[in-house]
Amino acid sequence: LPVLFAKASAIHNPIVYxxxxxxxxxxxxxxxxxLLTCCQFNEKECEDANDAEEEIAPSEGGGG
Known part of the structure; x- marks a missing residue:
């Protein structure tokens, strides 16, 4: 079983990177x-998504 996980990293690492x-x-x-024609990445969309995540702040206060 560990051998399968070790070999599987060769498959999923390029996808993650x-x-x-x-x-x-x-x-x-x-x-x-x-290879990447089905999932074109737009740098502008990535930047917009990162900006949106930064704008979302956790609520302050106890709530109770």
Missing amino acids: SVSHPKFREAIQNTFPW
């Missing part, structure tokens, strides 16, 4: 342009 690292995503897109 392609989502979270813009330079890696760009290199993959340049190398395999057909």
Whole structure:
């Protein structure tokens, strides 16, 4: 079972990096342009999503 998890990381690591690292995503897109055609990432959308998360602040006070 541990062997399966170790080998599975070779499959899911590129997927995780392609989502979270813009330079890696760009290199993959340049190398395999057909690979990311189904899920085009827009840097503007990513920035907007990050800004929206920053605007949401936890409520202050005890609530009771």
